[in-house]
Amino acid sequence: DTAVSQTPKYLVTQMGNDKSIKCEQNLGHDTMYWYKQDSKKFLKIMFSYNNKELIINETVPNRFSPKSPDKAHLNLHINSLELGDSAVYFCASSERALGGSPLHFGNGTRLTVT
Amino acid sequence: AQTVTQSQPEMSVQEAETVTLSCTYDTSENNYYLFWYKQPPSRQMILVIRQEAYKQQNATENRFSVNFQKAAKSFSLKISDSQLGDTAMYFCAFMKGGGGAQKLVFGQGTRLTINP
Numbered sequence: 646d647t648a649v650s651q652t653p654k655y656l657v658t659q660m661g662n663d664k665s666i667k668c669e670q671n672l673g674h675d676t677m678y679w680y681k682q683d684s685k686k687f688l689k690i691m692f693s694y695n696n697k698e699l700i701i702n703e704t705v706p707n708r709f710s711p712k713s714p715d716k717a718h719l720n721l722h723i724n725s726l727e728l729g730d731s732a733v734y735f736c737a738s739s740e741r742a743l744g745g746s747p748l749h750f751g752n753g754t755r756l757t758v759t
Numbered sequence: 760a761q762t763v764t765q766s767q768p769e770m771s772v773q774e775a776e777t778v779t780l781s782c783t784y785d786t787s788e789n790n791y792y793l794f795w796y797k798q799p800p801s802r803q804m805i806l807v808i809r810q811e812a813y814k815q816q817n818a819t820e821n822r823f824s825v826n827f828q829k830a831a832k833s834f835s836l837k838i839s840d841s842q843l844g845d846t847a848m849y850f851c852a853f854m855k856g857g858g859g860a861q862k863l864v865f866g867q868g869t870r871l872t873i874n875p
Contacts, residue, residue, distance in 0.1 A: 678862070686798075686848055688865040700860035735804060744856035745792045745811065748863055750804035 651751035665722045666754045668736030677719040682733040761786045765866035780836045782851030790856030793834045799847040
């Protein structure tokens with residue numbers, strides 16, 4: 646009964662390919678996020694959705710497109726993958742978009758672009 | 760924009776010792792929250808402790824406690840009676856309070872190793 650689950654856990658692909666990462670939460674939370682952790686372990690927000698509505702869109706290349714079919718799911722599609730996209734991508738959820746709600750993270754997807 | 764700084768890239772202590780991880784932040788907000796997250800080698804991000812800025816009392820969770828100094832914008836984490844399972848990356852994080860879209864802003868992390 647994993648709270649926030651992401652698939653796949655590992656993703657190895659070649660430059661130029663398109664790939665997707667899926668995320669689901671069973672906590673009944675309203676808000677979901679995508680974070681990127683680079684090779685130096687630095688975590689930075691990419692996107693956030695609240696009840697299927699995009700509320701945060703940081704400076705991310707257009708090749709990255711999030712989609713939230715319902716409030717329990719948030720997927721990340723990446724077009725034309727580049728070497729610099731190699732990182733660990735974390736999905737997270739929080740009870741609501743208001744400040745103070747802790748984020749619950751998935752186990753991450755390690756993306757390697759060769 | 761808010762920034763979070765963890766000045767200790769790595770720390771190492773012996774099992775059962777007490778260790779303190781430092782964190783400072785910069786903000787002009789008055790309503791905000793601070794967090795410590797732990798990331799063990801398994802890669803999972805685990806919430807350790809949460810502090811509301813409007814509360815003067817320092818948060819405590821079992822062996823984990825914080826020293827929150829609002830005027831100094833400092834938020835250190837103390838781990839008492841450290842255990843081998845405490846070995847992990849520790850991230851300090853800031854979140855604005857209030858309505859609207861909120862996000863966690865993370866520090867660079869401190870790699871903590873507990874030696875037997």
